[in-house]
């Protein structure tokens with residue numbers, strides 16, 4: 001058979017190269033997200049960042065996305081200007097935000113550099129360095145979430161009808177590797193040249209990421225010109241209109257998926273921030289030991305996600321995986337919450353962490369490639385942005401809820417620790433809240449299976465069309 005309809009996406013080398021270019025930027029972006037996460041102790045001594053200052057800077061990543069609804073605009077921009085231009089825009093936003101954050105924590109700024117007097121003149125309980133870092137991180141947050149939806153739409157563009165879930169799984173695995181790497185690299189760099197070196201290297205890597213997006217730009221342009229020339233006059237590309245978004249907001253199934261996403265991810269990403277403290281408390285470990293034990297979590301997810309993606313491409317069963325992943329998250333958090341002290345050994349904790357890693361592979365591997373089955377391609381960018389926006393609200397509020405529940409369920413403990421007593425928090429209530437998120441996600445996963453069966457979205461069908 002003569003192949004007359006070949007485009008760049010039909011070449012495995014071209015489409016996997018496109019994936020690597022997109023995933024490389026996300027690798028650096030996920031590194032930057034957590035570049036300060038392992039440095040809380042140094043930040044407290046060198047920049048006077050108390051734990052709540054540290055938490056506020058961490059949460060600032062979501063501020064503009066949630067309160068200014070930047071993510072919603074980002075989706076509309078993506079659907080209007082296309083993947084390659086949106087990729088460049090998001091890459092630039094990440095670099096600008098990271099540079100501002102770098103400036104905020106730099107010795108130059110904190111020794112009275114440009115803007116220091118102004119930022120030090122109000123709300124003096126919150127350090128000037130943290131204010132500038134928050135501003136920078138909020139701009140970076142717009143960039144990284146915009147990059148996330150752009151990469152998802154980009155992968156669909158190259159892999160629809162082919163190895164879509166495998167490609168998405170690999171992209172996520174590379175991002176998880178970024179998280180693992182930065183937990184190892186950042187403390188080492190900070191030891192060699194201070195916190196500025198860690199954040200400086202992170203910012204430099206983002207510039208390389210922008211370069212990678214720039215190379216991708218040309219692949220995407222070539223693919224579009226090929227697709228356009230194949231398109232016939234009777235089959236024009238559908239234009240995106242803002243009014244098309246109504247179809248997303250009124251789709252019950254889409255809203256169920258968005259609900260499942262926010263509940264599941266709220267039981268995972270915020271838990272990452274409390275996991276070390278919980279393991280220290282339950283197993284009487286040091287921070288380093290607890291951190292090392294917990295590092296099996298992203299690694300487990302990294303290894304498994306691409307395999308599950310491959311499975312979905314060839315065999316389907318995405319809705320079942322969403323159900324199984326939600327069930328596992330409940331089991332794990334209940335193990336952390338209610339296993340009696342005498343039974344909560346290192347092996348039990350490790351087993352629960354591995355199970356959680358499996359859960360964190362099942363749900364992301366199944367969820368993101370399912371979205372194109374629910375909405376039209378012309379609103380796909382907006383669909384991803386709405387899911388991310390709803391998810392960001394959860395990711396911003398859950399750490400506050402968990403921190404508050406930890407405090408009220410342990411009356412007087414904070415004061416006794418400040419007074420120098422060697423006592424630990426009891427994490428039962430926060431872990432039960434995380435488990436409750438899992439229960440709600442499980443209910444939605446069950447409902448999604450019912451809806452899929454009734455309406456035939458094909459969530460259980462393989463992606464690869466033979």
Ligand SMILES: C[C@H](NC(=O)[C@@H](N)CCCCN)C(=O)O
Pocket residue numbers: 033145148172175265269364368388391
């Ligand atoms: C693909 C997915 N990414 C997201 O859900 C992002 N909106 C959140 C990134 C948050 C990082 N603190 C994923 O990583 O599974």
